[in-house]
Amino acid sequence: MTTKVAVKNERTNTFTENWRKFWSEPGFAILSIILIAAIFLFIVLPVFSVLLRSFGIGTGTFTFDHYKHFFNTTFYLKALLNSVYAAIISTAVVIFLSVCMSLYVTRSNSWLATAYRGISLLPLVAPPFIFSLALIILFGRNGVVTPVLSDWIGIELSIYGFGGVVIAQILGYFPIGYMLIESTMRNMSQDVEHASRDLGANQWTTLRKVTLPLAKAGIIKATLVVFVMAIADFSNPLIIGGNSQFLASEAYLAVVGQNNMELAAVLGVFLIVPSLIIFIFQTYYLDDSNLQTISGSSGGINLPLNKKIKTFVVTVSTLFIAFILLVFAMVVLGAFVKIVGVNNTFTLEHFQNRTGWNSITTSIFVSLFSAILAASLGILQGYLFARKTIPGKKMLEFLTLFGLAVPGTVMGIGYVLLFNGPPFFLTGTVLLLVLNMTFRKIGVGLEAAISKMHQIDTSMEEASSDLGSGPYRTFFKIVVPLLSPSFIAGFVYTFMTAMVSISSVIFLIAPGTNLAAVYIFSLAQHAKVGMASAMSFILIIIVMICMGLLKWIEKRTGVKI
Amino acid sequence: MTEQNGYLSLRHLNKAFGDVRAVNDISIDIKKGELVSFIGPSGCGKTTLLRAIGGFHELDSGEVVLDGERIDHLPPEKRFTGMVFQNYALFPHMTVYKNVEYGLQVQKLPKEERRKKVEKALAQVRLEGYGDRRPSELSGGQQQRVAIARCLVLEPKVLLLDEPLSNLDANLRMIMREEIRRLKEELDLTIIFVTHDQEEALSISDRVIVLDKGTIQQIDTPENIYKHPANEFVATFVGHANLFHGNIDKNGSSFTFTTDDFSIEKLEEPRTEQERLTMMVRPEQIEICEDSAIKGEVIRDIYNGNYIRYHIKVGSTIVLVDSFNVGSSTLFKRGDFIGISFPNNPHYI
Numbered sequence: 001m002t003t004k005v006a007v008k009n010e011r012t013n014t015f016t017e018n019w020r021k022f023w024s025e026p027g028f029a030i031l032s033i034i035l036i037a038a039i040f041l042f043i044v045l046p047v048f049s050v051l052l053r054s055f056g057i058g059t060g061t062f063t064f065d066h067y068k069h070f071f072n073t074t075f076y077l078k079a080l081l082n083s084v085y086a087a088i089i090s091t092a093v094v095i096f097l098s099v100c101m102s103l104y105v106t107r108s109n110s111w112l113a114t115a116y117r118g119i120s121l122l123p124l125v126a127p128p129f130i131f132s133l134a135l136i137i138l139f140g141r142n143g144v145v146t147p148v149l150s151d152w153i154g155i156e157l158s159i160y161g162f163g164g165v166v167i168a169q170i171l172g173y174f175p176i177g178y179m180l181i182e183s184t185m186r187n188m189s190q191d192v193e194h195a196s197r198d199l200g201a202n203q204w205t206t207l208r209k210v211t212l213p214l215a216k217a218g219i220i221k222a223t224l225v226v227f228v229m230a231i232a233d234f235s236n237p238l239i240i241g242g243n244s245q246f247l248a249s250e251a252y253l254a255v256v257g258q259n260n261m262e263l264a265a266v267l268g269v270f271l272i273v274p275s276l277i278i279f280i281f282q283t284y285y286l287d288d289s290n291l292q293t294i295s296g297s298s299g300g301i302n303l304p305l306n307k308k309i310k311t312f313v314v315t316v317s318t319l320f321i322a323f324i325l326l327v328f329a330m331v332v333l334g335a336f337v338k339i340v341g342v343n344n345t346f347t348l349e350h351f352q353n354r355t356g357w358n359s360i361t362t363s364i365f366v367s368l369f370s371a372i373l374a375a376s377l378g379i380l381q382g383y384l385f386a387r388k389t390i391p392g393k394k395m396l397e398f399l400t401l402f403g404l405a406v407p408g409t410v411m412g413i414g415y416v417l418l419f420n421g422p423p424f425f426l427t428g429t430v431l432l433l434v435l436n437m438t439f440r441k442i443g444v445g446l447e448a449a450i451s452k453m454h455q456i457d458t459s460m461e462e463a464s465s466d467l468g469s470g471p472y473r474t475f476f477k478i479v480v481p482l483l484s485p486s487f488i489a490g491f492v493y494t495f496m497t498a499m500v501s502i503s504s505v506i507f508l509i510a511p512g513t514n515l516a517a518v519y520i521f522s523l524a525q526h527a528k529v530g531m532a533s534a535m536s537f538i539l540i541i542i543v544m545i546c547m548g549l550l551k552w553i554e555k556r557t558g559v560k561i
Numbered sequence: 562m563t564e565q566n567g568y569l570s571l572r573h574l575n576k577a578f579g580d581v582r583a584v585n586d587i588s589i590d591i592k593k594g595e596l597v598s599f600i601g602p603s604g605c606g607k608t609t610l611l612r613a614i615g616g617f618h619e620l621d622s623g624e625v626v627l628d629g630e631r632i633d634h635l636p637p638e639k640r641f642t643g644m645v646f647q648n649y650a651l652f653p654h655m656t657v658y659k660n661v662e663y664g665l666q667v668q669k670l671p672k673e674e675r676r677k678k679v680e681k682a683l684a685q686v687r688l689e690g691y692g693d694r695r696p697s698e699l700s701g702g703q704q705q706r707v708a709i710a711r712c713l714v715l716e717p718k719v720l721l722l723d724e725p726l727s728n729l730d731a732n733l734r735m736i737m738r739e740e741i742r743r744l745k746e747e748l749d750l751t752i753i754f755v756t757h758d759q760e761e762a763l764s765i766s767d768r769v770i771v772l773d774k775g776t777i778q779q780i781d782t783p784e785n786i787y788k789h790p791a792n793e794f795v796a797t798f799v800g801h802a803n804l805f806h807g808n809i810d811k812n813g814s815s816f817t818f819t820t821d822d823f824s825i826e827k828l829e830e831p832r833t834e835q836e837r838l839t840m841m842v843r844p845e846q847i848e849i850c851e852d853s854a855i856k857g858e859v860i861r862d863i864y865n866g867n868y869i870r871y872h873i874k875v876g877s878t879i880v881l882v883d884s885f886n887v888g889s890s891t892l893f894k895r896g897d898f899i900g901i902s903f904p905n906n907p908h909y910i
Contacts, residue, residue, distance in 0.1 A: 189648065189650060191647075191648060191650035192651075192652060192653075194617050194646070194650065195644065195650040195652075195708075195711075196652070196663070197617075197636065197637040197638045198615060198616075198637050198642065198712075199643075199663050199711065200664050200667045200715065201638055201663070201667045202638050205667060209663075210652060213654045214652075214653070214654060216654075303636075
C-alpha cells in the first residue's frame with residue numbers, strides 16, 4: 001500500500017516540478033501554449049469534426065444512419081473497393097519498379113544511371129494530376145496514340161476508368177517509393193554484400209538473402225507511404241476515373257454536388273483510418289535500428305551486377321524512364337502546339353490566359369506565406385520540444401506529424417465543417433488557405449528541427465548563458481542561426497507542395513479567387529488540354545527553380561537538407 | 562631469374578584508379594602456413610591489393626595463383642579466400658549462428674554437418690554459447706571473432722584480414738593479436754594481414770611487406786625490416802630512426818663516418834663499397850656517456866614512462882636518443898650538455 005502512495009506522490013511531484021519548469025521562462029511558456037492551441041485548432045479539431053459529423057454530431061443527433069447508408073449503397077462500397085484495389089496494384093508496381101531502379105542506380109557509375117536517377121525524381125515537381133493530363137493527351141478520345149491503336153491493331157482503348165487511374169498513380173507515386181528504397185540501398189555497407197560473395201554465395205543468392213532483407217525496412221516504409229497516398233488519391237479519379245468511383249473523389253462530389261456533409265464525413269473516415277493505422281505502425285513498430293550495420297568507410301565499391309540481373313533491371317528501368325519522359329514531353333508539347341496530334345502548329349495562345357496568370361500569382365502569394373509560417377513555427381516547435389519541459393510534448397509531436405499523414409481531402413472537409421460558421425466564418429478567405437497549407441506541412445520543419453537539435457550539443461546554449469545571455473537572446477543569437485537549414489528545408493518543402501496541392505484547398509476556395517493547381521485541375525477535368533498543359537508547364541518551371549535553389553543552398557551550406 | 566612458386570603467388574599485379582597507380586607491378590610469393598602483413602601509409606595500395614586477391618577489385622593486369630590455380634579472373638565466391646573486413650561486415654539481420662552457417666548453407670551441406678562445423682568454428686574463436694545472439698548485441702572483439710569464425714568454417718586456403726584490429730581498443734588489440742597468432746599455429750593457416758600499425762605488423766608476422774605508392778619497398782622478416790631497412794622510407798615508417806648523411810673512410814684498422822657536424826670513429830667495415838652513405842641508427846641504439854667525444858645540448862626531454870626520449874642538438878643536427886628508464890639512471894633536462902656514443906656496426910642505406 002505504502003509503495004503505491006509513494007509512487008503516486010512521486011508522480012504528482014514530477015508533474016508539479018515540470019509545471020514549475022515550464023513557467024520558469026514565461027515567454028516560451030506562452031508561445032508553447034499558443035502553438036499547442038493552434039495545433040489543436042488546425043490539425044486535431046478538423047479531423048475530429050469529420051469523425052463526429054459522420055455520426056451526425058453537430059446536426060443535433062447521434063446516428064449510425066450515414067454508415068448504414070454507405071454500406072447499403074453499392075455505389076459507395078465500390079468506391080471503397082476501387083480505392084483499395086487501385087492502391088494495392090499501384091503500390092505493388094511502384095515497389096517493384098523502385099527496387100529494380102535502385103539496384104541499377106546504386107550499382108552503376110555510368111552517366112545513364114545518374115540520368116535515370118534524375119528523371120525518376122522529375123514527377124516530384126509536377127502537380128499530382130499531371131499524369132492524368134498526359135494520359136488524356138496520349139490515350140484520350142482525341143489522343144495521339146488512340147487512333148493508331150484502333151486503326152492498326154483494332155483495339156478501342158479507353159484510358160478513362162480504373163486502369164487509367166492506376167497508371168497515373170504509378171507514375172505519380174513512383175518517386176516517393178524510389179527515393180525511400182534507393183536511400184536504404186545506398187546507405188547499406190557494400191562490405192556486407194562482399195562478405196556474402198566471399199563466403200561463396202553468388203549474386204542472386206546475395207540479393208535474396210542479404211541485400212533485400214537488409215533493405216526490408218526501407219521497402220516496408222515505401223510500401224506504406226505509397227499505399228496511404230494512393231488510397232487517398234483525389235485528383236486522378238476525378239480527371240480520368242471515368243465511370244469508376246473512388247473514395248476521395250466521391251467525398252468531394254458529396255460536398256460539391258450534393259452538399260451532403262455527413263456522407264462526405266463517412267467517406268473521410270474511411271480515408272483516415274488506413275492513414276492512421278499505418279502512421280502509428282510506422283512511428284512505433286518500424287524500428288530499423290537493429291538492422292543498422294556498423295558504418296564506416298569500407299573503401300569498397302559495389303560489385304557490378306551480373307549479366308542476367310543487369311539486363312533485367314536495366315530493361316525494366318529503361319522502359320519506365322522512357323514512359324516518364326514521354327509523359328513530360330506530351331505536356332510540354334501540349335503547351336506549345338494548338339492541339340497535340342490534330343494540329344501540331346506552334347502557338348503561344350495557351351499561355352495567353354488572364355485567369356491562369358492571376359491564379360499563379362495568388363498561388364505564389366499564398367504558398368509563400370504558408371511556407372514562411374510553416375517553417376518558422378516548425379523550428380520554434382522543434383526547439384521548444386527538444387529543449388524545454390512541456391507537459392505532454394510526445395503526444396503533441398505525434399499529432400503534428402500526424403498532420404502530414406492526414407489525407408488532404410479529410411483536412412479539407414474538416415476545415416469546411418469547423419470554420420464555415422460561427423465563431424470563425426473563415427471559409428473562402430485567403431487566410432484559411434494559408435492556415436490550411438501551413439498546418440498540413442508544419443511537421444516537415446518540426447522533424448528537421450528536432451533532428452537538428454539532437455545533433456547540436458546543449459553545451460552550445462549553456463556556453464551562451466554562461467557568457468551572460470538570457471534564454472531569449474540565446475534563442476535568437478545561437479539557436480535560430482543553427483536551425484536555419486531546418487528552416488530552409490521546411491520553407492522550400494512547404495512552398496513546393498503548397499504550389500501544387502489541391503485535395504484540401506479545393507474545398508476552401510471562394511468563387512473569384514483561384515489557385516493555380518485548382519484552376520489547372522478544372523481545365524484538365526474539362527479536357528482543356530492545351531491550357532492545362534501550358535499552366536502545368538509554368539508551375540513545373542517554378543517548382544523546379546525551387547528545387548534548384550534547395551540544392552544550391554545544400555551545396556553552399558554543406559548541410560544535407 | 563627463376564620463378565619461385567609460392568602457395569599464393571602474385572605476379573606483376575597492376576591496378577590504376579585514373580592517374581593513381583594503386584598497385585604498381587607487384588609480385589609476391591607467400592608460403593603455406595605463413596602470416597604475411599602488408600603495411601604502409603594510407604593510400605599505399607595495401608587494401609586495394611588485398612581486395613584484389615579477394616576478388617573485389619578487378620586488376621588491370623597480372624596473375625594471382627592460389628595453390629596452383631589461377632584465380633584472378635574468378636568472382637569472389639569461386640575463390641577459396643576468406644576475408645575479414647575492417648568493419649566486420651556481419652549480417653545484421655542474422656544471429657551469430659546463422660552468420661557462421663551462411664557459407665555452409667550456400668554449399669548446401671546437410672543440416673547436421675553444418676551444425677557440427679559451426680559449433681567447432683565458434684569454439685575455435687572461443688564463442689561457444691553465443692550462437693543465438695545478434696551481432697548488435699556483441700562487443701567489438703566478439704564481432705571480430707564471429708567474422709573470423711565465419712571464414713574459418715569454410716576452411717579457406719588463405720585468410721585475408723583487412724585492418725582487423727583498427728576498431729578495437731588498445732587492450733583488446735593485444736588480445737586479438739595473440740588470438741590470431743594462436744589460430745594460425747593451431748590450424749596452420751595462411752594469412753595476409755593488412756595494417757597501418759607498424760608495431761602490430763612486427764609483432765604478428767612471419768614476414769612483413771612494406772608498401773608505398775603502390776610499390777613494394779621491402780619484403781623481409783620483422784627483425785630485418787627493423788634492423789636493416791632497405792631505404793629511408795622503410796627506416797622512418799617502421800619505428801623511429803636517425804638518418805645521417807656522410808662519408809665513410811678507412812682509418813687504420815677501423816672506419817670513420819663523417820657528417821657536417823661530427824664524425825664517428827672505430828666503426829666496423831661496412832658491407833658496401835660506396836663512400837657517400839646514409840647511416841641509420843635507432844634512438845635506443847645510442848648511449849649517453851659523459852666521456853664521448855660527440856657532445857650536444859638537450860633541447861627537448863619527453864618522459865614516456867618506460868623510456869625517456871631526448872632531442873639532442875649536435876651542431877645543426879638533431880639526434881633522437883631513447884634512454885631506458887631503469888630507475889638508477891640520471892634524468893637530463895633541457896639545456897644540459899651530454900655526450901652520446903654510437904654503435905660500432907650501424908646500418909647503412
